[in-house]
Amino acid sequence: MARLPLYLRALTSLAERDVTTVSSEELAETAGVNSAKLRKDLSYLGSYGTRGVGYEVEFLRHQISREIGLTQDWAVVIVGIGNLGHALANYGGFASRGFRIAALIDADPQRTGEEVAGLKVRHGDELEKVVTELNIAIGVIATPARAAQSVCDRLVAAGITSILNFAPAVVQVPEGVDLRKVDLSTELQILAYHEQRKNGSALALTAEQAVELAKAVRG
Amino acid sequence: MARLPLYLRALTSLAERDVTTVSSEELAETAGVNSAKLRKDLSYLGSYGTRGVGYEVEFLRHQISREIGLTQDWAVVIVGIGNLGHALANYGGFASRGFRIAALIDADPQRTGEEVAGLKVRHGDELEKVVTELNIAIGVIATPARAAQSVCDRLVAAGITSILNFAPAVVQVPEGVDLRKVDLSTELQILAYHEQRKNGSALALTAEQAVELAKAVRG
DNA sequence: GGGTGTGAAGCTATTCACAGCA
DNA sequence: TGCTGTGAATAGCTTCACACCC
Structure with missing residues (x-):
């Protein structure tokens, strides 16, 4: 699963702040994902959490490392x-x-x-x-x-x-x-695509399209 | 759509080989994707292909460039x-x-x-x-x-x-x-994860797991 | 015939929502 | 009570398969 490295990083960052226990909600927030998704992902590795409490940071970190294969070189x-x-x-x-x-x-x-x-x-x-x-x-x-x-x-x-x-x-x-x-330029291209959509949506209309849009908006 | 840059690159590579027309099958092969997926992706941009013929390389390239926003700087x-x-x-x-x-x-x-x-x-x-x-x-x-x-x-x-x-x-x-x-190390971690699965599947079993597996295989 | 464009089917991933346990 | 683990529902994506057009 491609998100395990992300969770690992989030856990490392928590460990550095001396957090010992974390809920799926907090960990999901740190990793920038939905908490249900995180719980489901983790449940594939096994039942490493404690209901009513959360996950033990160090323990989970070790489990994920092992799962990814980071315990070997x-x-x-x-x-x-x-x-x-x-x-x-x-x-x-x-x-x-x-x-x-x-x-x-x-x-x-x-x-x-x-x-x-x-x-x-x-x-x-x-x-x-x-x-x-x-x-x-x-x-x-x-x-x-x-x-x-x-x-x-x-x-x-x-x-x-x-x-x-x-x-x-x-x-x-x-x-x-x-x-x-x-691919570095692919990443930039994807950004450019969205950027264009953000800035240009109104400006990029042709005259005809603008007229059509105006009609549609008026109902 | 995140695959447009990929198609663009495939088209550029075809253009360099002086290919002027390409079928969805060929283009998909060049880009390393399924041809139905490619046709569906392209159909979102408009009907730029010709049935029975295929797509005109230069024309499609220009359309995709424009869609991504590569015509501006x-x-x-x-x-x-x-x-x-x-x-x-x-x-x-x-x-x-x-x-x-x-x-x-x-x-x-x-x-x-x-x-x-x-x-x-x-x-x-x-x-x-x-x-x-x-x-x-x-x-x-x-x-x-x-x-x-x-x-x-x-x-x-x-x-x-x-x-x-x-x-x-x-x-x-x-x-x-x-x-x-x-993220460079995330990419390596994903590779390591799969690599571990390839090489280690049998070796990584504990004795108990091996016995269980043997039982399961025997039915 | 050949090949695009696309509805429909199938599949995978995500989210919801809650039972069950500490 | 609080939070995990997970079935069920949903959404999104991929593939199939074929009508339709050159």
């Missing part, structure tokens, strides 16, 4: 060490959540050997070797769009079944491989 | 010029889609004045001024988690109603403000 390879690859390699939020950046790969021989975030960048040819030797579980694609599919194919061929794609390209994977994508 | 401010802010500022995919990075802001006085992606980084105090003067439509939060809510509040107060949050924090916005979030 996942080795990640980042392919494509451009601007974004750099940022991802240096992003501090991974280590604390059980993700370990184990290798960095770039096709550009100029970059090979360069040190980024304490790791030497390795050449594209070594991809398969790196995946096997370091027991990589998750591949991150941060290459330009044109390279994404072939990098993805090679990751899959090397045995990786979980891939996070940042390249702005449609990438196909075989059955059994999980592909998630994060 | 959107000024974007990035707040927080760390690793990620840098990467976003330098990301080439925005300009070509009608998004113009108009300003960069960082709270650290050390960074103020530094030039990133051809723009001078401005100090946090100037946020409201920058938003008003440059007619900013979209705010991007790339700060650490602890600063996210206050940056968001200030963006909203300055009149921005579309915000993209990269900080790993739950951020609340008032009614009428669109907030989208991109």
Whole structure:
């Protein structure tokens, strides 16, 4: 369930404020969701709450961590060490959540050997070797769009079944491989779509439409 | 509709290959969705296809661009010029889609004045001024988690109603403000969740569960 | 024939509302 | 009494299947 990480974060934030017990209502508010939805989600994990009281923050946090698989350590390879690859390699939020950046790969021989975030960048040819030797579980694609599919194919061929794609390209994977994508300009486009609707609804009408609307409003 | 950017990208990729006409089946395949879904989505924009023929690539591309609002130019401010802010500022995919990075802001006085992606980084105090003067439509939060809510509040107060949050924090916005979030470690956590299920399904059973399972299988 | 546009069916996710337990 | 856990109701989304048009 895609909301578990959200609940986990909300619980962490509560734990930092030394809250020990929380109701579904409060936790839902913190996480920004409906309380019935939260209770239903949590009930799939088991009955971890106490009626009349709520949930114990630390206990629930541990249960969710275990459910997600954060109690083990996942080795990640980042392919494509451009601007974004750099940022991802240096992003501090991974280590604390059980993700370990184990290798960095770039096709550009100029970059090979360069040190980024304490790791030497390795050449594209070594991809398969790196995946096997370091027991990589998750591949991150941060290459330009044109390279994404072939990098993805090679990751899959090397045995990786979980891939996070940042390249702005449609990438196909075989059955059994999980592909998630994060697309920066898609997100902006969705915002722009709504923004346009907010500001432009009246202004964007053609003269004809305005007349029609005026008629309709008058009844 | 959140899939329009996906279709737009598929159409662009087809246009680059000089395809002029495409069926819903082909376009759906390119975009990685079901063809019935694609036809239904497109039908909301209007009847832009021709029965027995398909859709004209350039025409449809223009219609979708217009629908999303990509025919106008959107000024974007990035707040927080760390690793990620840098990467976003330098990301080439925005300009070509009608998004113009108009300003960069960082709270650290050390960074103020530094030039990133051809723009001078401005100090946090100037946020409201920058938003008003440059007619900013979209705010991007790339700060650490602890600063996210206050940056968001200030963006909203300055009149921005579309915000993209990269900080790993739950951020609340008032009614009428669109907030989208991109969370890198959440994405990895979702992958880890599935990965765990794939590899560990049998191994992760306790002895008792294994016995139960064996019984159930035998009927 | 070929392929869009769309009602209808099916499915999944969300919300309601309350029984049941601390 | 207060709050969880959950059946039932609802809403939203996806897919099917075919009428209709080029």
